[in-house]
Amino acid sequence: MANCSHVRLVRRVRPKTIGCEECLAEGLEWFHLRLCRICGHVGCCxxxxxxxxxxxFHETGHQIIEGYDPPEGWGWCYVDEAFVDLPDQTPQIGPIPRYY
Incomplete structure (x- = not known):
């Protein structure tokens, strides 16, 4: 995995929702979840x-996500378009509903 200068911005976050925030609000289904390691937003892949x-990412500029469902432990930088090493893995806050 490559490293990038944006990894220094990674924070320990608490997921804001147990599924994709927008999909839950809109009644949509998702395949996998990604966790923003800057603010804790949970979005679909x-x-x-x-x-x-x-x-x-496009709305906020938050560069780093974590593969969150299932917990995969990898990170991705949207700016550098590269996998990154994360300093830790975020625990899930509860059972995540499956929609695929």
Whole structure:
């Protein structure tokens, strides 16, 4: 995995929701979840209809996400388009509903 200068911005976060925040609000289904390691936003992956994790990056500029469902422990930097090593893994806050 590559490292990038944005990894220094990673924070220990608490997920804001137990599923994709926007999909839950809109009644949509998701495939996998991604956790913003800057603010704790939970969004769906690019294989999902909403692509809310990427949309969150474009709206906020928050660069680093964690593969969150299932907990995968990898990080991704949207700016450098590269996998990154995270300093820790975020525990899930409860059972995540499955929609695929």
């Amino acid at each position: 690019d294989q999902s209809i909403g692509r809310h994790a990427t949309a969150h």
